[in-house]
Amino acid sequence: MDTRTNYHQSLKAMQDLLMHMGTTVEKQIYRAVDSLKNLDGALAQSIIDEDDALDQMMLDIEDRCLRLVALQQPMAGDLRIITMAGKLAVDLERIADHAVDIAKITRRLTGEELIKPIVDLPRMADLCIKMLQESLLAYTEGNVNRAAYMAELDDEVDRIYSTVLNEVMPMMSNDTVRNKQLMQLMMAAHYLERVADHATNIAEGVIFMVTGKRKDLNK
Template sequence: MDNRFSFHQSLESLQKDLLSMGSQVENLIHQAVEALAKMDEKLAKQTIEQDDLVDDMLIRIEESSLRLIALQQPMAGDLRIISMALKIATDLERIADHAVDIAKICIRMNGEELLKPLVDIPRMAELTKIMLQESLLSYTERDIHRAAALAEQDDEVDKLYSSIVDELTRLMGADFVKNRQLSQLMLAALYLERVGDHCTNIGEGVIYMVTGKRNDLNV
């Protein structure tokens, strides 16, 4: 009984660490897109530096998960919960990498004036942040309906991404400098689209964790 209580305490601590990591990653997305929208190189550099915190969190979650598996020898259901924590942490680390990629775009653009104020890319970022929140809640609450709903949210992100690419492509012409900026903004939108994909990956994992069945949300 004591061992079981200790196990659940450790599992709860693991999930709290995961939510903290998710909050940090969400903040990196926000900062990176804000830096790009404002051409704020200082904020972009801060975003890149803060990625180290996410890497440290990943290591901590990996160590906690492996310790739980080694010492507690969890049964199949609990093992899926721990394995899912490892998978989510990996997805979160990759999302943070995409935030860093966006911050690096801001630095590469070197303070040049934006051709037009960014509207759809920040909107896309907000959608992905909501997806991230929902994917983590689906895990902590074991909510497969919340997880399945990520597919529809990802469709919104994909549609917005396509709209951004279409708009930026139409703005291209013979001006190399202008085209270079437009290409960089397309990349930023692509990184956000990939964030959405990672969130649906988490949702798929949650459905498998709860039901034992595979469900492809990213179609």
């Protein structure tokens, strides 16, 4: 096998692992919000337990990126693709951490009765998952237009986040237990808002990868 063929195979293997990590993280977000919606402590614990595997995926991807750069000395275009993969893996790992954060909220609230049905958080989660899917496709396709679409989706997540805060904050009272739960629900919404920000970071990285120019999608 010649050196160039080996390089392309190694690059594809790295990107395949990256896509697998992305799919796994998407599931973690969905499962975390589902655990909170149903106050399913067992599901929440499984999300927490599986986080180590995602941390290891990130490390494996970073290691593969370093090896590709060190051993293959890629040209500028491929170098940006490889560098972006390493940064993307870090964002995915941080998104997975936010899924764990939400799962921990579920554990804290397990055994309580929800003050209000959880409706807006699943909507936020669906948008976050769509953003993640779109940003990963933008990376694999090198599609700037798909990446730029993140700004529109991020604005929608921000609108729902504001709705959650505006709905929950007036529900605060002198009841400490009630306030604690409401604060936890607002924190869950905050974590999802951060997930959307990480997906937007990925999209901005894709635009730089393709064009070599920085673009802020969070204006």
